Amino acid sequence: MAEQVEERTGLSRRHGRSxxxxxxxxxxxxxxxxxxxxxxxxxxxxxxxxxxxNVVGVxxxxxxxxxxxxxLFEDDDFWFSVQVTFTYMAFVVVGxxxxxxxxxxxxxxxxxxxxxxxxxxxxPWAFPEISAVLVFLWMCNxxxxxxxxxxxxxPGIDENLNWLSDPKLAMPLVIALSIWKAxxxxxxVILASLQAVPRELYEAxxxxxxxxxxxxxxxxxxxxxPTLMLMAVLMSIFSFKQFTLIWLTTGGGxxxxxxxxxxLRIYQTxxxxxxxxxxxxxxxxxxxxxxxxxxxxxYAQQRQDRARRR
Amino acid sequence: MKASAHARYKIRRFGAGLAFYALIIGFxxxxxxxVYWMTVNAIQPLSHGMQFPPSMFPKEISFLPFTTLFENxxxxxWLLNSLxxxxxxxxxxxALAVLGSFAMTFLKWRGKGAFGLLLLMTQMLPEALVxxxxxxxxxxxxxxxxxxxxxxxxxxxxxxxxxWVLKNSFDSIAEEIYEAALIDGCSPLGALIRTLLPLSAPxxxxxxxxxxxxxWNEYLFAVTLVTSPDARPVAVGLASLKVxxxxxxxxxxxxxxxxxxxxxTFYLLIQRYIVAGLSxxxxxx
Numbered sequence: 001m002a003e004q005v006e007e008r009t010g011l012s013r014r015h016g017r018s019x020x021x022x023x024x025x026x027x028x029x030x031x032x033x034x035x036x037x038x039x040x041x042x043x044x045x046x047x048x049x050x051x052x053x054n055v056v057g058v059x060x061x062x063x064x065x066x067x068x069x070x071x072l073f074e075d076d077d078f079w080f081s082v083q084v085t086f087t088y089m090a091f092v093v094v095g096x097x098x099x100x101x102x103x104x105x106x107x108x109x110x111x112x113x114x115x116x117x118x119x120x121x122x123x124p125w126a127f128p129e130i131s132a133v134l135v136f137l138w139m140c141n142x143x144x145x146x147x148x149x150x151x152x153x154x155p156g157i158d159e160n161l162n163w164l165s166d167p168k169l170a171m172p173l174v175i176a177l178s179i180w181k182a183x184x185x186x187x188x189v190i191l192a193s194l195q196a197v198p199r200e201l202y203e204a205x206x207x208x209x210x211x212x213x214x215x216x217x218x219x220x221x222x223x224x225x226p227t228l229m230l231m232a233v234l235m236s237i238f239s240f241k242q243f244t245l246i247w248l249t250t251g252g253g254x255x256x257x258x259x260x261x262x263x264l265r266i267y268q269t270x271x272x273x274x275x276x277x278x279x280x281x282x283x284x285x286x287x288x289x290x291x292x293x294x295x296x297x298x299y300a301q302q303r304q305d306r307a308r309r310r
Numbered sequence: 311m312k313a314s315a316h317a318r319y320k321i322r323r324f325g326a327g328l329a330f331y332a333l334i335i336g337f338x339x340x341x342x343x344x345v346y347w348m349t350v351n352a353i354q355p356l357s358h359g360m361q362f363p364p365s366m367f368p369k370e371i372s373f374l375p376f377t378t379l380f381e382n383x384x385x386x387x388w389l390l391n392s393l394x395x396x397x398x399x400x401x402x403x404x405a406l407a408v409l410g411s412f413a414m415t416f417l418k419w420r421g422k423g424a425f426g427l428l429l430l431m432t433q434m435l436p437e438a439l440v441x442x443x444x445x446x447x448x449x450x451x452x453x454x455x456x457x458x459x460x461x462x463x464x465x466x467x468x469x470x471x472x473x474w475v476l477k478n479s480f481d482s483i484a485e486e487i488y489e490a491a492l493i494d495g496c497s498p499l500g501a502l503i504r505t506l507l508p509l510s511a512p513x514x515x516x517x518x519x520x521x522x523x524x525x526w527n528e529y530l531f532a533v534t535l536v537t538s539p540d541a542r543p544v545a546v547g548l549a550s551l552k553v554x555x556x557x558x559x560x561x562x563x564x565x566x567x568x569x570x571x572x573x574x575t576f577y578l579l580i581q582r583y584i585v586a587g588l589s590x591x592x593x594x595x
Contacts, residue, residue, distance in 0.1 A: 020417050020418055020419070020498065021417065021418060021419035021420070023413075023417060023498055023499070024413045024417035024418070024419035025419060027409045027410065027412070027413045027417075028410070028413055028419075028421075028425055030406070030409065031406055031409070031410045031469070031473075032425070032428065034406060034466060034469075035428070035432055035466055035469070035470075037466075038440070038444065038462065038463050038466035038467075039432050039435060039440055039466055039467070040432075041443075042440040042442075042443035042444050042447070043435075043439065043440060043443075045443040046439065046440070046442070046443055049443075103337065106333070106334065106337070107334075109330075111330065111331070111334070113334075117334055117338050119578060120338040120341065120342055121337075121338060121341055122577075122578060122581055123341070123342060123345060123574060123578070124341065124344075124345075125577065126573050126574040126576075126577030126578055126581075127345065127570055127573070127574060128523075128526070128527045128545070128569055128570050128573055129527055129529065130527065130529060130545050130548045130549055130566070130569065131348070131548070131566035131567070131569050131570040132344065133549075133552070134348075134548065134551075134552060134562055134563065134565075134566040135344045135345075135347060135348040135563065135566060136344065137552065138347075138348075138351065138559055138562070138563060139344065139347060143362060144359065144360055144361065144362050144364060146347060146364055148362070148363075149363045149364070152363075160362075180341070180344070184341075185585070188581065188585045189585060192585065237433075237434050240434075240436065241434070241435075241436040241437070243436065243437065243438055243529070243530050244529045244530065247530075248529075248549055248552065263436045263438040263439075264438075266438050266439065266442075267438050267441070267530075270442045271442075271534070276442060279442060280442070283438075283439045283442070286436060286438075286439050287435075287439060290431065290434050290435055290436070290439075291431070293434055294427070294430055294431050294434055297430060297434070298427070298430070
């Protein structure tokens with residue numbers, strides 16, 4: 001009773017606060033324990049496995065020290081897949097952010113039917129990856145695919161192309177599919193940040209007699225730079241994690257892994273070659289990249305926060 | 311003289327407006343083309359799709375692709391599995407995300423920054439990094455083919471983002487409202503349930519949609535952890551149509567269309583709330 005009165009009147013603030021924090025620790029413990037079982041412990045386990053010789057079917061699993069890591073550093077296929085990963089990421093990030101920016105600038109103008117157009121561009125974001133893959137495969141079908149109708153409009157092309165099994169086209173196609181799926185999200189976020197740019201800035205620029213391009217260059221872009229950076233980081237996470245869009249379209253092929261990113265290589269090593277130890281080692285290298293991306297994200301986020309507070 | 315200059319100006323403006331609309335329509339058309347193409351090939355008889363060059367418009371409309379799809383493949387079963395899986399995932403995520411973002415927004419404690427960082431890192435981990443140990447764990451526990459077990463993994467992976475989304479909506483509630491509820495004699499959790507949750511309905515809906523369709527769309531865990539055809543969710547079933555080369559394309563695309571109707575509708579309806587939350591996943595100590 002006394003406690004209740006005290007709390008109601010706020011007399012025992014300190015007491016209330018310690019109760020608050022024990023509740024908080026209880027709740028947070030629940031969540032951390034949950035994540036630990038399904039995410040953190042598996043990571044630790046992968047880390048341990050990477051020091052063993054665990055291959056499905058091996059007689060005795062034992063520790064082999066750094067042997068897997070030595071193999072990793074000499075493994076050309078690994079370095080190639082790292083190169084593929086970063087190439088894919090770079091194109092998807094640049095493509096999705098710039099296409100998102102362009103469409104946001106275009107649809108930020110006033111015109112009739114604007115909401116309809118905005119809704120239309122948001123559709124691929126809501127579209128399931130599996131459905132996107134199935135349509136895309138049909139469009140790229142070498143015999144009946146509609147892509148060949150478009151390709152034949154280009155002068156000099158009068159034969160059907162092989163699209164996904166063509167080593168020159170596979171990667172650009174997978175990148176295009178990923179950008180198609182990803183840019184609507186950057187579009188929506190950038191559009192929101194364009195609408196948050198203070199009106200006075202535009203009015204001041206108009207008074208100063210700035211041209212449209214100057215307004216874009218000196219008012220709009222600086223104002224939304226933190227958002228653009230944040231989107232670049234989010235897109236690099238999206239593309240680094242991407243499995244479904246690549247696996248179900250090219251499976252990492254054609255010809256020895258032209259589109260095989262690190263994530264696909266990890267999966268292949270464990271589930272096709274049953275080399276669990278080496279798959280885990282590849283996983284650890286992926287984990288290191290995730291740590292780097294996390295730091296980048298925190299940095300981008302703090303910049304955006306500072307910009308917002310300003 | 312003056313009048314004709316004005317007329318010229320008007321014509322130029324009209325021309326610019328026309329060019330602008332042409333650009334918008336062309337761009338939206340290009341973006342939506344795959345969706346259009348899927349629909350066209352899912353509602354016309356197979357023979358029209360299997361010719362080159364294909365016609366850009368459906369010449370004849372038929373629901374045969376849909377009816378044969380449901381007759382020849384266990385699509386209803388897949389849908390039921392996916393509904394079950396996605397509902398369980400949503401319930402787990404809702405419960406944990408409410409508690410987590412409540413602790414992040416309204417409670418005072420040390421270590422918020424570290425907790426935020428942990429959430430962020432788990433959010434960035436590719437599923438492929440943990441799928442192997444989780445697969446081994448489930449096999450040892452005899453949990454392969456179990457949809458509840460799969461929903462636990464799906465929920466763990468989408469939980470961090472959902473905590474951010476919900477925190478974003480909690481942030482917009484004034485702290486005084488929470489404190490007033492405490493002064494009225496509510497316990498902290500009572501205040502959460504009675505005053506905070508009703509005020510953050512849009513956030514709760516957004517989290518539900520994000521969690522539901524994550525499980526609905528998720529492929530890697532589902533294809534690895536579920537091996538028996540009876541337990542397959544739609545995502546795996548659909549992908550298996552792709553692998554079976556003899557599946558006629560009209561049925562495949564009818565399935566793709568059917569599978570995408572729900573997420574597209576829901577995402578577009580509450581787009582505003584989801585986007586605000588997804589881009590606000592800030593690390594604030």
